[in-house]
Amino acid sequence: MKIAVIDYSMLRHIATAAVKKFQDENAVEGHLKCITRKMSEILYSLKTIESIDVMAFAMDSKPYWRQEEMESFYRRETKFSTCWDDLYWEAYGCIYKNDEGKLKKITKKELKELELVPSENEFDVDAENFPLPRYKGNRSPIDYSWLDCGAEKYFEFIAALPHLYAKLMKGLVISSEGAEADDVAAVVAEKAKAKGNEVTLITGDSDWAQLSAYHDNVEFYNPFMDKRLCFSNREEVINKTLVKIIGGDAGDGIKGCAHNTKWGPIGETVAQKIVDEKTWTQDVPRAYLDHNKRMVRLHTDTIPFDIVAGIEQEIGKQVKSSQDVTWEDLQLPAARKNELDIEAKAKELWGQVTER
Numbered sequence: 001m002k003i004a005v006i007d008y009s010m011l012r013h014i015a016t017a018a019v020k021k022f023q024d025e026n027a028v029e030g031h032l033k034c035i036t037r038k039m040s041e042i043l044y045s046l047k048t049i050e051s052i053d054v055m056a057f058a059m060d061s062k063p064y065w066r067q068e069e070m071e072s073f074y075r076r077e078t079k080f081s082t083c084w085d086d087l088y089w090e091a092y093g094c095i096y097k098n099d100e101g102k103l104k105k106i107t108k109k110e111l112k113e114l115e116l117v118p119s120e121n122e123f124d125v126d127a128e129n130f131p132l133p134r135y136k137g138n139r140s141p142i143d144y145s146w147l148d149c150g151a152e153k154y155f156e157f158i159a160a161l162p163h164l165y166a167k168l169m170k171g172l173v174i175s176s177e178g179a180e181a182d183d184v185a186a187v188v189a190e191k192a193k194a195k196g197n198e199v200t201l202i203t204g205d206s207d208w209a210q211l212s213a214y215h216d217n218v219e220f221y222n223p224f225m226d227k228r229l230c231f232s233n234r235e236e237v238i239n240k241t242l243v244k245i246i247g248g249d250a251g252d253g254i255k256g257c258a259h260n261t262k263w264g265p266i267g268e269t270v271a272q273k274i275v276d277e278k279t280w281t282q283d284v285p286r287a288y289l290d291h292n293k294r295m296v297r298l299h300t301d302t303i304p305f306d307i308v309a310g311i312e313q314e315i316g317k318q319v320k321s322s323q324d325v326t327w328e329d330l331q332l333p334a335a336r337k338n339e340l341d342i343e344a345k346a347k348e349l350w351g352q353v354t355e356r
Contacts, residue, residue, distance in 0.1 A: 007203035037331035059175035093258035176310035247271025
């Protein structure tokens with residue numbers, strides 16, 4: 001059996017962006033109706049192209065456990081100091097100050113002019129007044145003001161859609177408190193392997209590529225780059241994952257590890273050198289390496305047990321929607337469905353919506 005795990009956040013962004021592109025024309029029919037149609041076309045074209053037996057929708061569920069992990073690490077391994085009335089954060093092998101609400105690394109020259117003393121406050125008290133990095137906290141909010149239905153109704157509608165598609169496609173909607181879609185994909189891949197099932201991961205998130213290196217039944221597919229990876233690409237994928245563990249992931253707000261002899265967090269270039277020379281034991285403090293491994297690595301041996309257990313429990317549940325639903329109900333008429341049964345037409349549609 002072939003299971004497709006689709007990143008639902010990616011899916012809704014693709015469908016919504018396609019409608020936004022012609023928002024004025026689409027407003028005549030209604031934005032939500034047009035978003036539904038586009039999502040139906042996307043899913044049906046994927047079903048044709050990939051010959052999918054089961055579609056699993058991987059959902060995000062905030063607040064993410066990785067933010068809690070990040071905060072816990074800060075409390076254990078970093079500290080605040082003061083000089084006069086100014087607050088400084090000692091972390092990642094250097095010292096930071098609050099520069100108008102932004103984190104700024106001070107230079108070694110500036111450090112010589114400071115007389116730092118440990119803060120007398122509890123860590124969390126100082127943390128409230130300091131711009132500590134937050135997991136995915138550096139991402140700009142998306143503008144939904146153009147929608148004719150308002151953002152609140154949009155999100156309510158978008159949350160219900162996957163349950164209808166799952167019922168229609170005999171699929172699953174998998175969401176568990178604190179888990180990201182990444183975690184869902186990791187657990188599904190492992191359980192599928194145990195049952196001898198093949199898995200295709202469909203996402204624009206390169207982090208998911210790791211799973212094709214851990215499991216020989218998994219294929220990673222990034223539609224935006226038209227890139228596929230499988231177990232035969234294991235060395236390339238693991239190398240990139242190690243670089244990300246050591247050098248951080250700026251897109252997710254994860255800093256590089258501290259270096260035992262250098263000032264400040266490790267960047268991608270130095271991380272690649274460390275990986276090439278296999279010197280992480282000598283160069284990187286163990287606490288930082290372990291923390292970033294938990295933040296970056298998508299495997300059930302690093303994802304917390306309660307998160308894995310919650311996802312496994314959700315996998316065993318039936319779809320929540322009890323209503324009967326057809327493709328026509330989801331704005332995909334029979335004529336268009338017949339078109340998308342033709343692989344060339346399905347690929348054409350898929351190429352249009354994933355074009356950047």
